[in-house]
Amino acid sequence: MERKVSRICLTSEPNIIHFLQISWEKTLGSGFVITLTDGQSAWTGTVSESEISQEADDMAMEKEKYIDELRKALVSRAGPADTYKFNFSKESAHFSFEKNLKDISFRLGSFNLEKVESPAKVIRELICYCLDTIAENQAKNEHLQKENERLLRDWNDVQGRFEKCVSAKEALETDLYKRFILVLNEKKTKIRSLQKLLNEVQELEKSTEHERESATCSKMTADRDAVYDESTDEESENQFDPSVLIPATVSKDDSIISIPDVTDIAPSRKRRQRMQRNLGTEPKMTPQEHQLQEKEKLDSSLPETLKKGHISAENMSLETLKNSSPEDLFDEI
Incomplete structure (x- = not known):
């Protein structure tokens, strides 16, 4: 109850x-x-x-x-x-x-x-109940105090363990951080060395490519110079005095002896054409060749009598024979 x-x-x-x-x-x-x-x-x-x-x-x-x-x-x-x-x-x-x-x-x-x-009985029961309740509450209080002390000891123990765990955690974090720094520095050093090696390889490739391009360009320039020298030598061999290209205008007062000698350029032109075919290029018409062609056309337009007179004059004139070259004599014959 x-x-x-x-x-x-x-x-x-x-x-x-x-x-x-x-x-x-x-x-x-x-x-x-x-x-x-x-x-x-x-x-x-x-x-x-x-x-x-x-x-x-x-x-x-x-x-x-x-x-x-x-x-x-x-x-x-x-x-x-x-x-x-x-x-x-x-x-x-x-x-x-x-x-x-x-x-x-x-x-x-x-x-x-x-x-x-009998109110005394009721009052006695109330006093007894109150005393029993007080004793019960005191027992509960003592039990709670003991439980509180036990919990306080447990709490202190847990707090000590927790502090140890915190210290161990901090020490472990410090150790791991130091190791991480060492590994990170090693990785950075390795990355720098690899990057340096890569830069050296790239520079070597660039220098090799530049040397290869320079050699190719020098070779192409040498080939062009050789071709140019050959064509220039032939042209220089075929050059002659510009005074020879002066057109001879024939009049009644002009002498046959005053007609200058004409050099035939057919053999040299044939050699140039053969050389240009060997080089794989088409023959080009130079200004001198153009003048020589005009001279040939002019010579072909001269009268037959002038040509015959020119031949007899060359036969008769020793000076003209001295000034003539062997090729010109062969061409005339």
Whole structure:
């Protein structure tokens, strides 16, 4: 059987302390026994489940909510001290209690009590219950204190282990950081060496390619110079006095002897054509060749009598024969 003893002050006698005891078997809603005493007299009464239900219906409140309000008012005494007010009339032995909400108060319940013939017994039971409760609470307190001490020791042990773990963690992090720095520096050194080697290889490739291009260009230049020198040598061999290219204008007063000698350029032109075919290039017409062709055309346009006179004059004139070359003599024959 559960009990709850509390101190209350009645509205009619605020200076006198009364003790209120509530006891129940299963739950507060299934019924309870109320006992009230002022230390000299005692009153008691039993509240049934039906009476609790009737009070809830009179207040138009759900039963569970009404039982919760009874627990707050009679057992736990939750809230401020002036939240609940108690009234008791010794003549009628009528007990009632109210709840204050700001300026409004409403009655929670009222019960009829009976006066106890031997209040000393009731008071003795209250004192015994209070002492038992105190002893029980002291035992619980001691147990809680021991449990608290145990938990404090465990906490200190855990805190010590935690500090050791933190120290080990910091030492491990420091060691790992040092190792990481060493590995990182090695990697950086290796990367720098590889990058330097790569730059050297690239520079070597660039220099090799530049040398190859320079050699190719020099070879092509040498080939062009050789071809140019050969063509220039042939042209220089075939060059002759510009005075020979002067066209001979024939008039009635001009002498046959005054006609200059004409050099045939056919053999040298044939050699040049053969050389150009060997070089794989088409023959080009130089200004000198162009003048020689014009000279040949001019010679072909001369009268036959002039040519015959020119031949007889060359035969007769020793000076002309001396000035003539063997090739010119061969061509004339």
